[in-house]
Amino acid sequence: MTNPDQERRIAFEWREPRSAYDVVIVGGGGHGLATAYYLATRHGIANVAVLERSYIGSGNSGRNTTVIRANYGIPEAVRFYQRSIELYQRLEEETERDLMHRQKGLLWIAHSEPGVRAERARAAINTAFGARTEFVTPEEIARICPQVDLSGGGIWPVRGATYHPEGATARHDRVVWAYAEGAMRHGVEVHQRTPVTGLRLDGGRVTGVETPRGPISAGVVLAAAGGHVTALGEMAGLRLPIRSHPLQALVTNHYERRFEPIVASADLLFYVSQTARGEMLMGAEIDRQPSYSYRSGHHFLQYTAFRAITLLPFLRDLRVLRQWTGICDMSPDYSPIMSATPVEGLYLTTGWGTWGFKAIPAGGEGMAALIATGEPPELIAPFSLDRFAKDRTLADRGSAGTH
Amino acid sequence: MSLVIPCPNCGSRPVEEFVYGEVPLVPESITDPDARDLDRAFMHGNPEGPVVERWFHAAGCRRWTTVRRDTRTDQVLG
Numbered sequence: 001m002t003n004p005d006q007e008r009r010i011a012f013e014w015r016e017p018r019s020a021y022d023v024v025i026v027g028g029g030g031h032g033l034a035t036a037y038y039l040a041t042r043h044g045i046a047n048v049a050v051l052e053r054s055y056i057g058s059g060n061s062g063r064n065t066t067v068i069r070a071n072y073g074i075p076e077a078v079r080f081y082q083r084s085i086e087l088y089q090r091l092e093e094e095t096e097r098d099l100m101h102r103q104k105g106l107l108w109i110a111h112s113e114p115g116v117r118a119e120r121a122r123a124a125i126n127t128a129f130g131a132r133t134e135f136v137t138p139e140e141i142a143r144i145c146p147q148v149d150l151s152g153g154g155i156w157p158v159r160g161a162t163y164h165p166e167g168a169t170a171r172h173d174r175v176v177w178a179y180a181e182g183a184m185r186h187g188v189e190v191h192q193r194t195p196v197t198g199l200r201l202d203g204g205r206v207t208g209v210e211t212p213r214g215p216i217s218a219g220v221v222l223a224a225a226g227g228h229v230t231a232l233g234e235m236a237g238l239r240l241p242i243r244s245h246p247l248q249a250l251v252t253n254h255y256e257r258r259f260e261p262i263v264a265s266a267d268l269l270f271y272v273s274q275t276a277r278g279e280m281l282m283g284a285e286i287d288r289q290p291s292y293s294y295r296s297g298h299h300f301l302q303y304t305a306f307r308a309i310t311l312l313p314f315l316r317d318l319r320v321l322r323q324w325t326g327i328c329d330m331s332p333d334y335s336p337i338m339s340a341t342p343v344e345g346l347y348l349t350t351g352w353g354t355w356g357f358k359a360i361p362a363g364g365e366g367m368a369a370l371i372a373t374g375e376p377p378e379l380i381a382p383f384s385l386d387r388f389a390k391d392r393t394l395a396d397r398g399s400a401g402t403h
Numbered sequence: 404m405s406l407v408i409p410c411p412n413c414g415s416r417p418v419e420e421f422v423y424g425e426v427p428l429v430p431e432s433i434t435d436p437d438a439r440d441l442d443r444a445f446m447h448g449n450p451e452g453p454v455v456e457r458w459f460h461a462a463g464c465r466r467w468t469t470v471r472r473d474t475r476t477d478q479v480l481g
């Protein structure tokens with residue numbers, strides 16, 4: 001593996017985009033770049049440009065809390081995210097990059113009888129569809145994570161949890177760079193500072209994009225624009241089932257002891273893990289107003305700190321170092337949208353909300369296959385855009401809610 | 404600072420006291436009744452810029468108010 005300092009030097013070639021490609025991908029986040037990577041490496045389609053309006057990873061792919069897990073609540077999601085877990089487990093080897101991928105195990109704690117029932121159901125459905133999740137008692141929780149206060153500060157007593165041993169984290173910007181570099185090694189062009197300002201349409205099909213650096217034609221355009229996907233839809237006359245909500249996160253200073261697992265609580269809508277530097281990284285639920293503002297708020301700090309300290313009293317002695325925000329593309333059913341659209345040649349990967357980092361490998365793999373063959377592979381087929389019209393929504397709020 | 408919502412009854416209060424209410428605006432161009440229902444149920448304008456929305460002051464006077472807000476800045480517009 002290369003050393004980290006070398007990794008920062010990605011050899012971008014700062015030339016102008018060409019006037020035509022087979023595929024133009026709008027958005028240099030994890031999903032756009034992974035799709036380019038799999039198009040080039042699995043399907044031999046390398047005449048591809050990724051157009052990023054800022055720098056790659058500037059969106060949510062460089063702002064998230066990096067939780068990787070497959071303990072979702074519906075069969076379609078469990079299967080899909082389990083595939084992504086497995087691709088992540090091999091990604092360092094495949095890309096020859098140190099992604100700081102670490103399997104840590106994840107505890108999802110329940111504080112009430114309904115919560116316990118929900119976690120038992122999660123364990124059952126996960127096991128049935130290929131993810132490893134088991135129900136654990138408070139005594140077992142104390143063994144896995146001795147820092148948990150089982151009395152929940154007298155407010156949220158710990159009644160049980162599910163344990164998901166394959167829960168993991170990885171360094172987010174390294175994942176973005178690894179996919180970008182891997183794609184470029186196979187001939188893909190990545191152009192930063194290149195916003196797409198319009199879509200070129202001819203009848204019912206897309207023929208290219210407009211940019212300040214000139215028009216670019218393409219037979220296929222993929223919108224992978226994160227929280228800004230609605231604007232791209234509008235350029236094609238499409239209305240999308242997406243609302244953009246801010247999601248905040250925070251990190252503390254260094255905690256000198258090791259904190260092994262990722263710990264989440266559905267009742268408290270809060271989760272925490274330790275970074276490689278020893279900082280405690282935590283997140284919670286989305287802000288209630290749809291918004292594109294990156295402003296961070298005091299309320300988030302206050303309630304996150306309160307919940308965190310109640311469950312993990314040692315956090316009391318730490319200090320908040322940083323707080324930040326990303327703009328999440330929330331879907332109505334809390335499931336992603338990986339799909340063709342009514343506009344021929346125009347594809348979407350969106351609805352990644354607060355949960356799409358873990359999905360970057362499997363999402364990119366699935367979208368590349370869809371673009372290359374015109375048919376959605378089985379794993380992503382349920383996540384089509386037309387599911388809303390067909391009354392086949394994939395409600396998964398309980399497990400997608402926060403991370 | 405998080406978002407502050409001006410309540411006509413209670414004055415300016417933090418957003419956490421309110422419940423959000425989108426005003427669904429189905430475009431005139433959609434004429435088919437089923438397509439209008441679908442749009443109303445699932446689709447969102449999700450504008451980057453000024454938006455008219457409803458807020459319910461759940462932890463206050465428990466009345467609805469209408470607010471104009473710029474979603475790029477969270478500034479409430481007069």
Ligand SMILES: Cc1cc2nc3c(=O)[nH]c(=O)nc-3n(C[C@H](O)[C@H](O)[C@H](O)COP(=O)(O)OP(=O)(O)OC[C@H]3O[C@@H](n4cnc5c(N)ncnc54)[C@H](O)[C@@H]3O)c2cc1C
Nearest residue numbers: 027029031053059060061064065067196226326356357358
């Ligand atoms: C605080 C926070 C914590 C999170 N925690 C987790 C977690 O623990 N686990 C997890 O799985 N997920 C998590 N997520 C969600 C995850 O980060 C996202 O779902 C994922 O990164 C989405 O990747 P993306 O490539 O679709 O979007 P992005 O990474 O946002 O990339 C979209 C890119 O498109 C570009 N773009 C937009 N419009 C245009 C245009 N017109 N022209 C050119 N470029 C354009 C943007 O600049 C951006 O770089 C979290 C998100 C946040 C904000």
Ligand SMILES: [Zn+2]
Nearest residue numbers: 410413460464
């Ligand atoms: Zn009021």
